[in-house]
Amino acid sequence: MTVEGLRKYFPVKKGFFKKPDWIRAVDDVTFQVFKGETLGIVGESGSGKTTLAKLILRLIDPTTGKIYFDGTDIVGVSKKELRKYRRRMGIVFQDPSASLNPRMSIEETLRRPLIVHGIKDREEVRRRVLDILQKVGLGKEHMKKYPHQLSGGQQQRVAIARAIILNPDLVVLDEPTSSLDVSIQAQILNLLVKLQHDLNLTYIFISHDLLTVRYVSDRIAVMYLGKLVEIAEADELFYNAKHPYTATLLSAAPIPNPEVRYVKRFSLVRGEPPSPINPPPGCRFHPRCPYAISRCRTKEPVLKDVGGGHYVACHRAEELDLSEYTSGLWKIITESRVS
Template identity: 50%
Template sequence: MIESAVMKQDTATDSPLIEARGLRKHFVTKRPLFGQPTIVRAVDGVDLAVRRGETFSIVGESGCGKSTLARLLIRLLDPSEGSVIYDGKDIAALPEGEMRRLRRDLQFVFQDPFSSLNPRMTIGGLVEEPMRAHGIHDPKQRREEVAKLLRRVGLRPEYADRYPHEFSGGQRQRIGIARALATGPKLLIGDEPVSALDVSVQAQVINLLEDLKEEFGLTLIVIAHDLAVVRHMSDRVGVMYLGEMVEVGEAENFFAAPLHPYSRALLAAIPAPDPARRNATRQATLTGDIPSPTAPPSGCRFHTRCPYADARCKEERPVLRPAGAGRAVACHHFETLEPAEGLPLPPTRSPRVEQRFALYRARRAGETPPRGPSPEENSPGPSVAQPAAEN
């Protein structure tokens, strides 16, 4: 999948598509008449380079600044400091008009499919709107394009005249994806694109995103807190804690052996869907809460919860430094820590389970095309449900 995307653009694989340099965003939450204003350091000095055609995931717990970072990258927010380089241009300094033109290339899929679609517009109108805004095609071509996009994301073109409330969460997320694709973007940023969905629907949307990425040669930045989803989708992963990037690396290496103590704790905290491993995964639970980003701890921001912290960590802020194999870690001590246990590999299944999975997949493949979501994967939503069996 990565190979094919790289091949399409083999001329410029080395230069990153989008890059953040020393990016900061500080929000003033309270400005009293006297005294110091309260400042939230949502993103506090992040450097990041996303390569063409890759899927880069940003993970971290709530309040770590990952959503703010995503919005800074496509300038839905203006940074307090630092720059964002897209395709060689600093977009943080770009005038409005030029930025608007550039937005064709940079699109966003939001977390909540219920609040991110205008309830008064039909879904055809919603998908057409970005094309209209950018003056792409004439009205007739646009209608054709809308039909094509809806079909591509697994919805029937006949639904174009319906309103968002007539669709389920998963279908709305597909509409959001069709809308993001309408301008022919190069970079798609998904802010928790599947976390509001049920597992079975989540899997459908993940599959769709992966197909579209390959088909349209997209670069994908995914913001997520669900590490299982991240492991499934990503080429590279960046871990954020309290506004800082604490570890960046290839997903495979990262999940096999996380280096930063916070990454280790994060992986250890995932409940393994394997009852046999119940007690083995439970040693490294983090204690304490995430400190408030209005008053981040001194030195290493993780030192208040870190089992390895010493005096140096309380005072000196570690910088992101190379850790081999393209990885980087912001920790004074990562070299000397004992090797971490990564995310356990999927359990080996008994032959009987394998047999049943194979049977299930074979049956599914037999009735629907193996590639791409078939229309019947998304036949009508609750308001138009038809219980007729597929055949």
């Protein structure tokens, strides 16, 4: 899948006769997702990550831009045509208790996508529902249950089953583990990794939790106020972040190791994310960036290749050395472990 110059602006009405303001939720985003990989997308709230997910699935229409799925631009295609592509994509949302229909049993929930996409043979439907339940670690005994009878972890398993029951190629996972407890989070992450391996799935994994994203992703894209600011191979991004915003995020993440507290590493974070309605001119991060120079205030940086598939949108990417923020963290992430 390739996404090119994708934009989505939402109007904010100010009055009947006034011109609306525009929220640039996703603004000129270009990237590729390769078959079988996990692309992680991180960013704070309001950075446009969920809007991006909805655009990719064509749940909302982009303002401009192209989305190529297997070579075809799916922005222009008709509704009927789109259906063909829809069955090759699935989505899992953050809160399963909100995304599952409380009035449908698990069996009905899972049967739905099959019926919608024309699989009507009752035996086959039943077989596939059972089969998918087993794949996500549930069983026949759960078929007649309703969502409220299941725990959060089991509900999320059902949501995953629903997303993959049509054998899709691409699954968009929008914060699939954020509403779960740590012990359940690990179960779901293991399941996702296993399913990807067994079914050769491609994932787009959206989250604000850096440690989780690093764990599941092959490559990670960082978003800030609707813009893609950095994209690189996962470990490379953690070890060798080039964009000051990425380093800021990394330095702000709480690390479960009392030997390295904020006090020792916490100096990059300043300010709060501004409103996406009137983003700052130039580089959108400049008001919060300790390294900003006059050029950053006027000229918007574009994504540049800094080698090895590592792209950064920063005027000073080549000269800045952010390793003091990132390499220490890297050590903790890779080395601290309870035996």
